[in-house]
Amino acid sequence: MQNTHCPDWATALLNGFSQIFLQRHPLCGLLCLLAILLTAPSLFGGALLGGVAGLLTAQRRGYAKADRQAGLFSYNGVLLGLLLSLALPWSALLPPLIIAGGGLSAMLTQQWLHRTRAPHGLPPYTAPFVGLGWWLLSLAPTLPLSVPVDATLLNLLAAPLKGLGQVMFLDHPLAGALIAAGLLVADRRAAGWALFGSAAGFVFTWLHHDSEQALLGLGSYNCALVALALSQQREQPWLPLAGIVLALLLAPGFAALGLAPLTAPFILACWLVRATVRAWRQIRLDTTPCTLRDNRPRLR
Template sequence: MFVDQISLSAKRLSCGFSQVMLQENRLTGLLFMLGIGFNSWLMLACAVVGSCSSMLAAMMYRADTADLDRGLYGYNGALIGLAVSFYLPLSLSSVIILIVCSMLATVIQRLLVTVRVAPLTGPFVITGWMALLLAQWFDLNDTVLPIVGNDLAVTVFVDELLSEGAVQAISHGLGQVMFQGNTVTGLLFIAGLAVAAPKVALWGVFGSVLGYEAATLLQYPEPLVAAGLFGFNGVLVAIVLGDRFPNRFLLIAGGIIMTILITRGFQLLGITPLTAPFVLTSWIIFLLDCLSRTGKSRNKAAG
């Protein structure tokens, strides 16, 4: 019984990590966790705490067991854990913020589902901004946790091997979905997507490629482009729209470019974008598609 419970918890945790990129695959989740741990074991630990906190809140809310098994109540918490560990130093206050915001994300997710709005990473964006505001309120030092693993010989070797700006930036675009600016981590994320479905991996890479190329063409700040900060929202949009509108290439490309513009807008306003550009772009396209289908149905009925 105990072993079965551990196995179920491990499945929910790994699926929760895979759901960060909208996949339901235990191996994908494990590769994502491996990628994070390779870059920083401390960030991985915080992500696990966030995911478990979010799932605990879901169980307290008596969420559907099938949704828990699919990892649908783990990914927002994992992202909050990553965000808190990236932006704040590890302390009792930051851990409390991490746990509270992760649990609150579940409440927000259930509210969005109730009103029939696709949650995506919306709960993470809302609670992530709350976490940053709370950090300012408690006057926490805005420093980044040490990134364990960046000085490993294998990482240095791979980074030198892939020293071309475009290749590195594209890999970082995948990695930055989970706050990882590491080439090896990005490659592990691509492998994780490929395990779930090769087509999904291609869409993810395409989102990062187009994000890099468009940001370069628009002459956005080179350090931000190289870090993949204009790619990760495009990765998520490409995956979501590629699944929902597989034959509408121009729509998908337009969605990716929209995330780049929104990301830059947030930066100019001094607001941390997180995955808000992805969420806003997806919601706008979903709404327009819904209105379009509703209009066509009314026209047919009138005809």
């Protein structure tokens, strides 16, 4: 159904912001956009530029309109715009770099969708963002350090909301609250799972004596994304739980390799869970005895 309240390009762009959290809902995207504008205005321009670059690239190259409208070619560009605006100082080189990153992410997404649209294909999630992000971060090997947070009751309660915000590099509880509100509008069940995943990541990180990472939400955001992605299988509630555990176990490996985790633990955890479920189904199918067909003529 076409949106009658705003032009197609605006709907597609807002859907791109909501697709960061695996939703297709313009109001959710608008609240995500407001979360950036109100809590990190210095990142707003980069996020918008990256999303527009991905959308225009998809339009110029004639990619499917349904995918453009769903925001599938914008969300990786938004994340790249946020990352580059955070990691690099302002210069004349920054806007072209964001535009190039957003456009290239759209092309990578199209190639992925073209090759994995089969029923058993693995979704791209934020893989174009992670791959390009690691490459672009070679221009700025370290991200800015976060301000330490005291372990007060208020900060403890705000940590799961910060986990939602950290998906978009936002460390303010208001950002997480706006994102949670957007998820509630789009899908209440998804919002519940996202908050549960973020809280689980916080508890795990806190119990492993990394209180600073826990309070900043840096141990939570991948868990929130995994819970969002795998909770879509409503008949299998154990999937998001397994994915959360995997994301927590995988995250330290990227630090050991000297790579910024970004959303890589989320992607790998989801792929592993989906591949395991598919393999298990195939094993069950292969071991199920075939029933002999009755070829005798039947009476009408």
